Amino acid sequence: MTGKHWGYGKDDGPSIWHQNFPVAEGDRQSPIDIMPQQASHDPNLGPIVLNYDHCTSLNICNNGHSVVVEFDDTDDRSVILGGPLDNPYRLKQFHFHWGGKGCHGSEHTVEGNSYASELHLVHWNAVKYRSFGEAASAPDGLAVLGIFLETGDDHRWLHTITDALYMVKYKASVTDFKGFNPKCLLPSSLHYWTYLGSLTTPPLHESVTWIVLKEPIAVSERQASFECSCSLGRKRIRGYAWKITSGPPSLSKAGKYAPPIN
Ligand SMILES: CCCCCOc1ccc(S(N)(=O)=O)cc1
Numbered sequence: 556m557t558g559k560h561w562g563y564g565k566d567d568g569p570s571i572w573h574q575n576f577p578v579a580e581g582d583r584q585s586p587i588d589i590m591p592q593q594a595s596h597d598p599n600l601g602p603i604v605l606n607y608d609h610c611t612s613l614n615i616c617n618n619g620h621s622v623v624v625e626f627d628d629t630d631d632r633s634v635i636l637g638g639p640l641d642n643p644y645r646l647k648q649f650h651f652h653w654g655g656k657g658c659h660g661s662e663h664t665v666e667g668n669s670y671a672s673e674l675h676l677v678h679w680n681a682v683k684y685r686s687f688g689e690a691a692s693a694p695d696g697l698a699v700l701g702i703f704l705e706t707g708d709d710h711r712w713l714h715t716i717t718d719a720l721y722m723v724k725y726k727a728s729v730t731d732f733k734g735f736n737p738k739c740l741l742p743s744s745l746h747y748w749t750y751l752g753s754l755t756t757p758p759l760h761e762s763v764t765w766i767v768l769k770e771p772i773a774v775s776e777r778q779a780s781f782e783c784s785c786s787l788g789r790k791r792i793r794g795y796a797w798k799i800t801s802g803p804p805s806l807s808k809a810g811k812y813a814p815p816i817n
Pocket residue numbers: 675677687688691692699753754755756757758763
């Protein structure tokens with residue numbers, strides 16, 4: 556069964572995704588505009604923990620929508636845990652949402668401001684579900700760590716990725732990408748916002764616990780303007796960040812997951 560076509564153009568873009576993917580009109584759709592002042596602090600939210608030590612990266616591929624680095628997720632070598640998560644979630648892949656020419660390609664925004672790009676590290680709940688596909692349809696199936704990229708100094712490790720991206724400039728190309736540890740892409744602080752949302756592209760399943768880091772990482776203008784044949788754009792903002800809580804840095808000072816104060 557071939558997946559339904561979608562894109563970022565006038566005829567297949569975000570404003571008509573709901574025709575093939577009605578969940579686009581759901582009540583926990585991502586991305587959102589994060590309003591830090593409206594985030595309630597949650598004292599029970601501990602720090603997030605990233606066990607990416609045994610790098611299990613496999614390859615890098617261009618699926619026509621994004622360039623994805625895929626991981627071996629047959630065991631718990633690379634997992635995210637803690638924060639809002641009840642158990643470890645296995646790293647499956649990471650990918651970027653670039654703008655064109657270093658412009659604002661991030662999907663989430665903060666007080667209406669977008670960043671040059673946004674990195675998504677996609678994890679799935681292998682404790683409760685038997686496969687990524689099954690987890691991707693469950694309300695607690697996925698956890699995506701979002702990291703903003705802003706232009707500034709050259710990012711010493713991003714080169715390994717942007718250089719490899721040139722190998723997969725065209726759709727459906729794949730190339731080996733072993734031994735990469737995404738821990739080198741993290742900012743110094745793991746302070747985060749978290750909310751229950753969805754995949755930001757079709758099939759838009761409402762299965763994602765979003766964990767968005769407050770601190771962006773710096774990449775050079777050239778690195779941020781990387782474009783490949785996959786036409787990446789930005790989905791229009793759904794909703795707003797009302798069901799969002801902020802998590803602590805390494806010390807746990809978090810609050811309860813509070814419903815919005817109307
Ligand atoms: C059941 C098959 C799902 C294929 C699509 O997978 C995705 C789609 C979007 C994201 S994102 N931008 O929200 O991180 C992560 C994974």
